[in-house]
Amino acid sequence: MLKFLTTFVIVLTISFFLPTKSFGFHFEHNLINEFKFYKDSTSSKSIDEIIKIEKWNKTTKIAFGYSKSTYWIKLNLKKHIKDNQNYLVVHDYLTDSIQGYYVKNSNVIKKESWGLKESLKNKNIEFRKASFLIDKNHTDTDLYIKFSSQNYPISASIEIYDEKNFYKSVGFDNALINIFFIIILIMLFYHSMLYFITKVTFYKYYSIYLILLVITTLFSTNYLHLYFFKEGLNNFGIFFFQLIGFIMVISLVVIMKPYLKINTQINKILNLNLLLPFLLFIAGKVYLLVVGNINENISLLLNYAFIILIFTVVFILIKTYRKTLFSTILILMWFPLFFMFLLFSINLFYIFIDVLFIEYLNKLVFIYETIIISLIIAYKLKNTKQENIQLELKTKENEIFNLRTKKLAAMGEMINNITHQWKQPLARVNSILFDMNFSLETCTKKDFQNSIDLIENEVNNMSKTISSFSNYFQPNKEKSKFSINKVIKEQIEYFKNDFQENKIKYSIDYTYEDIVVEGLKEEYVQVITVIIQNAIDSFNIKKIQNPRIKFIIKKIKETPLLEIENNGEQIKEENLEKIFEPYFTTKNNNNNTGIGLYMAKMLIEDGMKKKLEVSNTSYGVKFSIIG
Secondary structure (H helix, E strand, O other): OHHHHHHHHHHHHHHOOOOOOOOOOOOOOEEEOOEEEEEEOOOOOOHHHHHHOOOOEEEOOEEEEEEEEEEEEEEEHHHOOOOOOEEEEEEEOOOOEEEEEEEEOOEEEEEEEEOOOOOOOOOOOOOOOEEEEEOHHHOOOEEEEEEEEEEEEEEEEEEEEEHHHHHHHHHHHHHHHHHHHHHHHHHHHHHHHHHHHHOOHHHHHHHHHHHHHHHHHHHHOOHHHHHOOOOOOOHHHHHHHHHHHHHHHHHHHHHHHHHOOOOHHHHHHHHHHHHHHHHHHHHHHHHHHHHOOOOHHHHHHHHHHHHHHHHHHHHHHHHHOOOOHHHHHHHHHHHHHHHHHHHHHHHHHHOOOOHHHHHHHHHHHHHHHHHHHHHHHHHHHHHHHHHHHHHHHHHHHHHHHHHHHHHHHHHHHHHHHHHHHHHHHHHHHHHHHHHHHHOOOOOOHHHHHHHHHHHHHHHHHHHHHHHHHHHOOOOOOOOEEEEHHHHHHHHHHHOHHHHHHOOOEEEEEEOOOOOEEEEOHHHHHHHHHHHHHHHHHHHHHHOOOOOEEEEEEEEEOOEEEEEEEEOOOOOOHHHHOOOOOOOOOOOOOOOOOOOHHHHHHHHHHHHHOOEEEEEEOOOOEEEEEEO
């Protein structure tokens, strides 16, 4: 940003030394402050008829406002000319038509035209203001100036310069306008580059606003008319550029709204007062395009629509003042711009400030607004970025903390589940040891070895349980292919004693001799163990008569499917969705933690990307492992 400000100062300095004829800052001129004027209400009188009129009104300023009437100004050039060659300059603001008639002895000896709707092809003086050459041949001449305008109020000041001071004023005017355009274009380039680099949407929208500002200023300074539309503009062309100017003001308000702390009610008022003037403006301009003429009251309403818009913005600025430090600074920077809009609009009717001075002041305020708001927003976005970085760091810290918490919780769940899965094997080991102790004197060596083998088998299964659950937390686990049929047979062998003790019958139904799946075998086995163990517990708690477990192995569209169905009590419908939640159990005793099925679902779905589902059937309850 320091580099940018340095560039700005250099450009400003260079611009003041742009080569212009007899350039200088101080120039003498004769400001005409008394006029004779005539209002032609019919707008149909010719110059010959106007010359014959004897009764003229007097005024100290040209401020006729919107009017479908034509106004004539009469000047006696002899009273105002000092040198042999002079220039009369009309400092107007976008008048539709200004026609100058040089009249000598009641005869028109020369005619010149200026204005938005007039052709400038044959103009000898390339200046953005209406300029009329007055030489020694015009010393005894009267100048009749005809003003007609429906798109903007008729307001102007008239000055007469000698040749040297005229070119000084032209040079000064060109320098100021050049400075304005150079600064705005630099800012446009600056914001465009920032958008392409940072992708921050503010820079994109503000760049669009600056483009609209450049187009509007090219139109309002008459540069478009002077260099691009020399044939003149029609009502539609003028409406188009007026619309761009209106959108420019609204876009600035809309762009800055997010940075102002305004409540919902004020926001609604602002939106309504943005929409209302815009609709009034469109309606009036469409009427002018269709009818070709416009009522003075409607024209006045259009201008006041713009003033209403500016008043609304000023009201919002006052209401949001001191909401936050940032909005306060922003409002203090923004207020001069909209105050200048308001002053400029009112001055078009009353001319209490010099027309040319307020136009220059308007441009300077735009430069001020553009640079200051750019600096403020850049500072705000920098702070926002730092806040986002801090927030991101805090979020990551919270994520790490939550991850650690979940890891610890998962480890606790794993330990609970291991405890749950070890209960039956430990009970069986205890039973075997009890039998061994009871028959220690009578048992043979073979019986003793069988008991040792049974204990060893239970211990191995307990070891596999630990490995299965601990492997769940390993990030890299190698999958393998295994047969579901073989896994079921191994599990039936594992639960053989439990089935006999609880008189549980089982059956295996499969459509293929051998269905192979890919996954983590030990975890797959552990899930089946949990399902079978839950079925056995349910049979005992509910005291089910003739308990049965069915194992169904099949494929659905080449997808392996294992169904384990038991004839125990059905699960209540409201509990079906909760059955896999941690610490949820339907067994209603203190020896069950509700961890088993939760871990089973995690092992199947998180570890192997398969599905574990439960449903009630006419037979009882069915668990399905899909995949």
